[in-house]
Amino acid sequence: MEIRQNLFPMKITDLSSKTIGYLAVLTKKKERLHAKIKEIEKQIELLSAGKENLAKNAVRAQRKRRGTAKPKAGKSAKRAPRGFLKTQITKLTHAAGEAGISAKDLAAKIGKPINHIQVFFSGTGKKLGVFEKLSSGNWRIKKSGAPAAAPANSPS
Secondary structure: OHHHHHHOOOOHHHOOHHHHHHHHHHHHHHHHHHHHHHHHHHHHHHHHOOOHHHHHHHHHHHHHHHHHOOOOOOOOOOOOOOOHHHHHHHHHHHHHHHHOEEHHHHHHHHOOOHHHHHHHHHHHHHHHOOEEEEEOOEEEEOOOOOOOOOOOOOOO
């Protein structure tokens, strides 16, 4: 009762938006607690009426509900087709010519994080043997190597 008496002298004009937000949160908590109290009182009534099984079932139902109310995860984006990153990097590196292209520029043009590009060159790019490192982060197609994206037998 003391809390209510202390709240009444408050004027709405004296309340900040932060205080009102906090009061809303506390009111929601209070409503949830009142709902729990009603459930407990209902179980007590069932026990006093000699219906122990119904009271036990209500408690078990609450325990089961806790684990089943998991929110569904959102749909993830579709994956790119196999080899998509390789073809994109090869095309852009081939188009850059002798000057080469930096991993940062490749990442910006492809729309992938720079880490993806750097990992590509350190793994797949080395295995292919088509790319040549010019300087830190700059790559080009080897002079002797043909671009991997171009078909081997092109009709003339």
